[in-house]
Amino acid sequence: MEEFIGGLWHRFITRAATRSYPQAVVRLADMERTAGILFRALGGDPGLRVAPAAEVEHGARRNWLARLAHTGEKTAHAARDDETLRLPAEITLFPERSLNRDLYLWLIAQGAALDVDQALADNWIVANQTASAATLAAFPGFATRYRRLVDAVLAERPDPAKLPADEAAAERAIRQALLAPGSVGSLPAARKPPTPVALWLYPAPVSIDRRQSPANPTPAESRDGGSKTSDATERRRQAQREDMPDGKNGLILPFRAESLLSFADFVKVNRAHDEDTDDDPAKAAGEMDTISVAQDGHDTSSKVRFDLDLPSAAHDDFPLQSGILLPEWDWKKQTLKRDMCSVTVLDARDAEPGPLPSRLVRPARSLRRQLEALTPARRWIKNQPEGTELDIDACVRAFADRRTGHSVGNSGGYQSCERRERDLCCLVLADLSLSTDTWVSDDQRVIDVIRDSLWLFSEALGATGDPFGIYGFSSRRREHIRIHRIKDFDEKIDDRIRGRIGALKPGFYTRMGAAIRYATTILAKRPEALRLLMILSDGKPNDVDHYEGRYGIEDTRMSLNAARQEGVRPFCVTIDKEGQGYLPHLFGPAGYTILRNPAELPARLPRLYAQLTAG
Known part of the structure; x- marks a missing residue:
């Protein structure tokens, strides 16, 4: 009975003290895609990602009911640093859902205009006012939303008349800064921090x-x-x-x-x-x-x-070429560091030649039939003055014209056969990092999906006659980047290539920038007009050293820019459900696709290739 009464009291006092409106909740998960698009559209750094903010103790004064119920001690501050824009995981501050959504939109706009260096220099109140004024000046459409939000926020904030003198002065300064951004130069000192301002971004942890x-x-x-x-x-x-x-x-x-x-x-x-x-x-x-x-x-x-x-030399794959030096982009120093990465090209040691797995024979036959439409076809050009065969129709017309007295001269009585070739090639670059060892179903891992995809892709492209190559990559720091040769452009699909695909296994990390640069050097030597680079990945670029977060993203982006300058067209196929946050920055809005179900990759990959090369 005592526990039952205690539970009732806890629920009652918590409900009475909590100043939130769960029925009007708006979650970041529902706004995440909109947040990224809007942040970049407003001029924000395209390399930043949007992520939830953690709740921290704010230390501000609370009313007696909140202290009694032990509620309101923590809040999720919106924040921004060089790599991430942090927003609350959910907003229930206002009774209207539209206001909670507008608060998300305003925080995104505030983050796009915020001067991070000024905010980190303990001038965060000035930095937020400057960002607010700049946003309202550049985008007047935000003015109405901002005024509604300010009125709603001020209604929820404590009354300065009920606060001690020092805290009241700080509260009045915050109210003035919200009503007229740019009018307050500093925040008066107080014994307690002011109540968090929902419209501002705080210094990042x-x-x-x-x-x-x-x-x-x-x-x-x-x-x-x-x-x-x-x-x-x-x-x-x-x-x-x-x-x-x-x-x-x-x-x-x-x-x-x-x-x-x-x-x-x-x-x-x-x-x-x-x-x-x-x-x-x-x-x-x-x-x-x-x-x-x-x-x-x-x-x-x-x-x-x-x-x-690293495996010993006796158990590792055969090194075909080593010591290939490649550059790497340092985004903090904004410079390209020469000869920073060392690449080793490997050939599978345990690859035993074998046929296509029986479970893939029927899907491979179906994909080949679909891609046969891309095969260059023979076309007869008629009524030619020269050719390999007589044009019977042209000869009959000429004979009839002469018999009726309407001869128009020798217009050509031959036909020639023309074969139009597709002037393109493709290189598939597969991520073989250790994360591909994760399970996507009860009986299938990511690496298994990649193997099936490469098997079907290679079989299907045999129907088009397009030259293509297949490589895999993984890394362990910048001095050991492993490129696995699976199929060169001059090799034909046979049991030996199928055995190399079957021997693929998870490797180490994902230093994607170096792998793309190596693939670009291969494609740059090809004579075809269209050179397609298809990247299969399951997550962000990363490595065991400093190659993670923004550093890896920016290096990969610079390698993709260099590939485009060489006439290479990159395209990414990923199963990373969070790829929407960074892939537009790397590949552009039409340069990638995200597969929600990894099991779809084997069948989708050849069809994506057909769509990319159909024109």
């Missing part, structure tokens, strides 16, 4: 800089082997570095009740072990405002995984 990390990754950093799977929310957390406790006499402490919770923060827990099946570190991290990171000197890699170690 400081994240750990990986460049300050040791040169060699810890087992926890490297155990995933380039897998793109992560927390579904991908929320940014505040982070700070701490020294690792030595653990000496850790349990011999003078008993103080207030020390119990703080001591738990420094309990040494190895969460990288495969045996820890009951722990949920992602859930634990999701409930923390600040994550402390310390470098542990103990190596536990022997208990985790070995598959990221």
Whole structure:
């Protein structure tokens, strides 16, 4: 009975203290695509991605009912840094759904105009006013929405007359800045932070800089082997570095009740072990405002995984060519670094020649029939003065004209055969990173889908006669980029090529920029007019070193720009459900396609090729 009454009281007091409107909720997941398009249309950095913001304690004054119910302690601040625009995962601030949606649109516009350097310099109130004024000046259509939002926000904010003098001064300054952006130069100091301003972006949480990390990754950093799977929310957390406790006499402490919770923060827990099946570190991290990171000197890699170690020469694929140096784009310095990446071209060691798998024989036959329409056809040109055969119709007409006295001279009585060739070629570049080892169904992995796709693609293109090549790639840092030769342009489809496809296995990481540059050097030597580069991928570019996030995205973008300058037409086929956030920045609006169901890739790939080359 006591627990029942306590539950009723908790629900009642929480409902009474919560100042939100769940019935009018608008979620970022529903606005994500619109957010990206609008952000870029308003002049925002096209390389930024949109992601949910984490809830953090704001420290502002709360009313007595909120303190009693322990509600309103945290809020999700909209924020922006060099790589990400963070927006609340959902907005329930206003009773009207249209207002909540307009708040999303305004925060997107604010993020597009915000000066990040000014915001990081603790002038965030000035930076937000400048961004607001610039947005209203450049896009007057936002003025009506902004006024409605300001009126709604001011109605929800605390009354300055009921606040202490210092907090009241800060509140009046915020109200003035909202009503007339640019009129407030600084925020008056107060003992407590002001209530969060829903229309403004706050400084982004400081994240750990990986460049300050040791040169060699810890087992926890490297155990995933380039897998793109992560927390579904991908929320940014505040982070700070701490020294690792030595653990000496850790349990011999003078008993103080207030020390119990703080001591738990420094309990040494190895969460990288495969045996820890009951722990949920992602859930634990999701409930923390600040994550402390310390470098542990103990190596536990022997208990985790070995598959990221490079194989020995006796068990690795045959190196066909090594030491190929390629450049890499440093987006922070805005410079192209020469000879930064080393490429090794490999041939499969364990590839045994074999026929096409029996389960693919019927789909391959069907695709070949569909693509036979693209095969160059023979066409007879009639009524020619010269040719390989007589044009019977022309001869009969000439004879009839002469008999009737209407001869028009020798107009040609021959016909010639013309064969029109398709002046194009294609190179397929497949991502073979370790993330392709993930399962897409009960009996099929991503790498299995890629194998089936390459089998069917190669069989189907045999019906068109178009020259094509197939390569795969993975990487482990910039000095070891692996290009797997599956089929060269001058090789025919046979059991040997099918055996190479069957020998494909997951590799390491995804340094996509270097792989695209190598593929461009191959296509640049081809004589065809249309040179198509089809990229099969399952996620973002990344590697174990600094090649992740914005760095990998921008390097890949620069490699694609260089490919276009060489006359190469890139096109990406991906199964990454979050690809909408970065693929338009890389390939343009018509340069990619996202397959929601990975099992569709084998059948879709040849058809996509037919669509891209039909003209």
